[in-house]
Amino acid sequence: MIAILFLLARRLLTALPILLTVSILMFVALRLLPVDPAAMSMPPNATNEDIAAKRREMGLDKPLTTQYAIWLRGALHGDFGRSIQLRRDAGHLVTAALPATIQLALCAMVIASVLGLGGGLLLFHLRGGASEALGDLGTTVLLSVPEFLWALLFILLFGVLLPVLPFIGQLGPQFSVVRVTGFLLIDTLLAGQGSAFASALAHLTLPAAALGIAFSPAIMRVLRSGLLDVYHEDYIRQARLRGIGEGRILIVHALPNAILPTLTLMGVQFGFLFGGTLLVEVLYSYPGLGNLMVDAVRNADLPLIQTVGLTYCIVVLLIGMTVDALVLVLNPRLRAR
Amino acid sequence: MTPAASRRGFLAMTAATLAAPSLVRAADDAVTIAWPSDVPGWDPNQRFTPDAQSLFKAVFDQPLDQAPDLKLVPHLVTRWELSADGLSMPIDLRDDVVFHNGERMTADDFRFTFFERIKSTPGLDIANSWRKVQDIEVLSPTKAVMRFSSPAPTAPVWLAFLGSYLVPKGYVEQVGAQAFAQKPIGTGPYRLVEWEVNGRIVLERNDKYWGPRPAIRRVTVQIIKDPSARVAAVQSGQVDIAINLPVREAVRLQGEPKLAAELDPITRIILLQVRNDLGFEDANVRLAAHHAIDKAALSRAFYNNAAVPLSQLATPGTPGYMDDFSVRFDPELAKQLLAKSGFGPDKPVKIGFATTNGQFPSDYDLARAIAQMWKRVGIEADIQVIEYPKYFELNRGHKLPEATLYSFDNATGDPEIFVGYMLNPKLPFSPWQDMTIGQKVIDLFNVADTAKRYAGWQAIDREAMEIGAKIPLLQSVLTLARQKNLAVTKYANGWVLPQTMRWT
Numbered sequence: 001m002i003a004i005l006f007l008l009a010r011r012l013l014t015a016l017p018i019l020l021t022v023s024i025l026m027f028v029a030l031r032l033l034p035v036d037p038a039a040m041s042m043p044p045n046a047t048n049e050d051i052a053a054k055r056r057e058m059g060l061d062k063p064l065t066t067q068y069a070i071w072l073r074g075a076l077h078g079d080f081g082r083s084i085q086l087r088r089d090a091g092h093l094v095t096a097a098l099p100a101t102i103q104l105a106l107c108a109m110v111i112a113s114v115l116g117l118g119g120g121l122l123l124f125h126l127r128g129g130a131s132e133a134l135g136d137l138g139t140t141v142l143l144s145v146p147e148f149l150w151a152l153l154f155i156l157l158f159g160v161l162l163p164v165l166p167f168i169g170q171l172g173p174q175f176s177v178v179r180v181t182g183f184l185l186i187d188t189l190l191a192g193q194g195s196a197f198a199s200a201l202a203h204l205t206l207p208a209a210a211l212g213i214a215f216s217p218a219i220m221r222v223l224r225s226g227l228l229d230v231y232h233e234d235y236i237r238q239a240r241l242r243g244i245g246e247g248r249i250l251i252v253h254a255l256p257n258a259i260l261p262t263l264t265l266m267g268v269q270f271g272f273l274f275g276g277t278l279l280v281e282v283l284y285s286y287p288g289l290g291n292l293m294v295d296a297v298r299n300a301d302l303p304l305i306q307t308v309g310l311t312y313c314i315v316v317l318l319i320g321m322t323v324d325a326l327v328l329v330l331n332p333r334l335r336a337r
Numbered sequence: 338m339t340p341a342a343s344r345r346g347f348l349a350m351t352a353a354t355l356a357a358p359s360l361v362r363a364a365d366d367a368v369t370i371a372w373p374s375d376v377p378g379w380d381p382n383q384r385f386t387p388d389a390q391s392l393f394k395a396v397f398d399q400p401l402d403q404a405p406d407l408k409l410v411p412h413l414v415t416r417w418e419l420s421a422d423g424l425s426m427p428i429d430l431r432d433d434v435v436f437h438n439g440e441r442m443t444a445d446d447f448r449f450t451f452f453e454r455i456k457s458t459p460g461l462d463i464a465n466s467w468r469k470v471q472d473i474e475v476l477s478p479t480k481a482v483m484r485f486s487s488p489a490p491t492a493p494v495w496l497a498f499l500g501s502y503l504v505p506k507g508y509v510e511q512v513g514a515q516a517f518a519q520k521p522i523g524t525g526p527y528r529l530v531e532w533e534v535n536g537r538i539v540l541e542r543n544d545k546y547w548g549p550r551p552a553i554r555r556v557t558v559q560i561i562k563d564p565s566a567r568v569a570a571v572q573s574g575q576v577d578i579a580i581n582l583p584v585r586e587a588v589r590l591q592g593e594p595k596l597a598a599e600l601d602p603i604t605r606i607i608l609l610q611v612r613n614d615l616g617f618e619d620a621n622v623r624l625a626a627h628h629a630i631d632k633a634a635l636s637r638a639f640y641n642n643a644a645v646p647l648s649q650l651a652t653p654g655t656p657g658y659m660d661d662f663s664v665r666f667d668p669e670l671a672k673q674l675l676a677k678s679g680f681g682p683d684k685p686v687k688i689g690f691a692t693t694n695g696q697f698p699s700d701y702d703l704a705r706a707i708a709q710m711w712k713r714v715g716i717e718a719d720i721q722v723i724e725y726p727k728y729f730e731l732n733r734g735h736k737l738p739e740a741t742l743y744s745f746d747n748a749t750g751d752p753e754i755f756v757g758y759m760l761n762p763k764l765p766f767s768p769w770q771d772m773t774i775g776q777k778v779i780d781l782f783n784v785a786d787t788a789k790r791y792a793g794w795q796a797i798d799r800e801a802m803e804i805g806a807k808i809p810l811l812q813s814v815l816t817l818a819r820q821k822n823l824a825v826t827k828y829a830n831g832w833v834l835p836q837t838m839r840w841t
Binding site: 085097176286300 | 367369371377378383384385460462465515518530531533534535536537539555557559560561562563566569570572573574575576724726727729730733765
């Protein structure tokens with residue numbers, strides 16, 4: 001426990017300078033864009049004097065370092081500025097959209113894990129046989145199709161040709177759910193609305209599957225190679241000599257050791273998967289962080305881009321910390337160090 | 338545990354919903370609409386966004402309304418009369434209108450919306466359209482007089498235009514502008530019951546509405562930004578009506594047995610904004626650029642012939658439209674004009690040409706086709722893609738190139754808002770800064786007599802075309818696909834109003 005707490009504390013300490021650096025880089029990069037946030041926040045028929053006044057009000061007439069200091073002070077107090085397009089607090093917009101994306105990414109990760117672990121075990125099972133090449137070909141095909149293409153294929157197949165699953169938004173039009181946590185699946189259950197829960201789950205299926213399937217082949221391959229490595233270890237041979245069945249050797253002895261690199265990879269993958277929600281959310285009209293970011297970029301909404309970008313960074317760092325802690329829990333050798 | 342939450346019931350419903358959720362239609366008095374963009378917020382006075390007007394009109398009322406043919410009709414205001422000098426306008430308000438919270442709408446709310454709020458709340462777009470309001474004198478709960486600092490001939494038109502929605506003084510003052518933009522209260526035919534940014538908007542019928550009772554009880558507006566996803570949604574039956582579809586897809590959907598798809602010309606003009614300097618300083622070059630464009634071919638190629646070719650800054654059927662005026666497609670004339678200025682296919686004049694990509698249907702393709710047509714006569718255009726929000730910023734800094742592909746929306750059809758706004762050098766819409774026409778435009782903004790100003794705008798429009806101050810291309814089209822048994826009233830300005838929908 002102490003080791004885990006120590007690790008978390010260390011990771012938190014290193015996360016702070018990372019966050020600071022990312023925020024500076026983003027701030028400078030966005031300010032270098034040929035965009036005038038003051039002009040863009042005014043109506044088309046505003047005069048040049050109106051815009052100059054707005055520029056002063058937004059602090060854009062001050063040096064870049066002062067501007068950053070103002071932003072940082074605000075951010076530390078929870079004020080990330082106002083969205084130019086929506087004229088609302090950027091922090092509130094992000095907080096409202098974040099649960100939907102987390103929910104989508106988690107469901108996608110579950111699908112990626114099930115497919116990845118199941119596929120990895122299957123590939124391992126097929127090793128040395130005639131079907132091994134077929135398995136390899138399958139993972140190569142899965143690897144070469146990006147998530148947005150899966151998203152389009154699923155819409156076409158399960159949404160239009162065989163209209164069995166919804167692909168628009170996150171809830172059927174006949175339902176309204178009181179938001180408590182922001183996580184629709186949880187909120188529908190809290191409200192005791194079984195049908196709404198089923199509807200939310202159905203709406204989540206295709207986007208989560210599109211994301212999950214795209215990230216599953218890497219997990220399959222790492223798990224298979226992990227198992228292949230472990231099977232060369234002495235303790236596996238000794239287990240066989242002791243007469244332990246192959247199934248038990250695989251599940252009880254080999255898998256817990258082979259899964260550690262897979263778990264680390266899944267952590268890294270989850271970061272990518274979170275970023276991958278961007279296009280999938282747009283295609284499925286899913287009201288999450290990705291959709292918000294695409295809109296912000298399209299409208300050159302600098303405060304919102306900065307806030308969403310920083311949120312992505314925080315989420316990826318948190319995922320990294322969680323995975324490290326999990327690996328530490330599962331691997332006693334690391335704890336001993 | 339409720340029956341709905343019991344395990345067996347829950348599993349049965351899960352299976353049913355997972356198996357065929359798209360087959361579950363809410364009810365016969367419900368409609369799901371696929372809309373291309375979200376509202377910027379629910380304060381209807383705050384931002385001018387043409388695409389959001391149909392949604393605002395469901396929740397809020399305007400003092401005046403427009404009939405499907407764009408004629409101004411009474412709404413909250415039952416009588417209005419602009420004085421001969423255009424400096425004042427007495428109005429009568431209905432006495433049977435209540436806001437969604439039950440409060441009665443009175444002339445105090447009218448004064449608050451169009452005067453007090455504009456002066457006290459910074460950043461409202463509506464303030465720019467009602468700058469001339471000097472005061473609004475409240476005579477009784479149903480009578481008021483608008484007073485203007487200079488003639489305001491289009492004041493009645495603006496009472497039915499962008500941002501002019503009546504908001505409740507008491508409620509806004511009580512909760513503040515921020516809270517109002519989240520939980521708005523209007524007098525419109527629907528109440529807002531749910532708004533998920535970038536997700537969906539749910540409206541429920543206002544059963545105490547003073548006007549005709551909408552046939553649809555519950556309206557779900559699903560924000561679907563991707564045009565292909567809107568097509569798929571209406572085709573699969575997940576939504577009942579979808580707007581702004583790619584033209585080719587709309588044409589294809591016309592063959593679907595359960596759907597009705599339409600391409601309707603609206604009061605939106607696709608044009609080339611031009612500068613009066615740089616490579617376009619010479620009128621011969623500008624006129625050659627106009628004569629070289631085969632607008633009928635553009636309509637045929639990109640809009641299935643539904644977009645009407647235009648030679649003026651007005652759409653057919655609006656007061657400024659001139660039946661007897663056109664600029665013909667004549668590439669030979671274009672070559673002659675260019676030759677007069679020393680240019681030709683072998684020695685082309687070089688210009689910059691800005692366009693958006695995806696702001697309106699086929700915009701980028703349109704720009705490429707125009708550049709090809711120009712190349713044949715001796716104009717070499719360097720196409721630059723710009724984001725629409727940057728247009729005004731670039732124009733303010735005089736950084737737009739010689740020509741820019743642009744789409745101008747005018748739901749009112751009034752010629753001042755077409756010709757005047759697009760040619761007024763003091764307004765931010767046009768890169769044309771020459772004061773020869775500019776001064777005439779500015780002067781005409783102060784003429785109150787309707788017949789005189791209509792004639793004046795037509796004369797200016799004609800003059801602008803003769804010197805190549807603008808290059809109108811096409812009348813834009815609204816593409817829409819709906820379930821065949823869903824009827825919706827067609828408006829010449831492209832409004833798609835939930836309150837006019839009904840199942841047949």
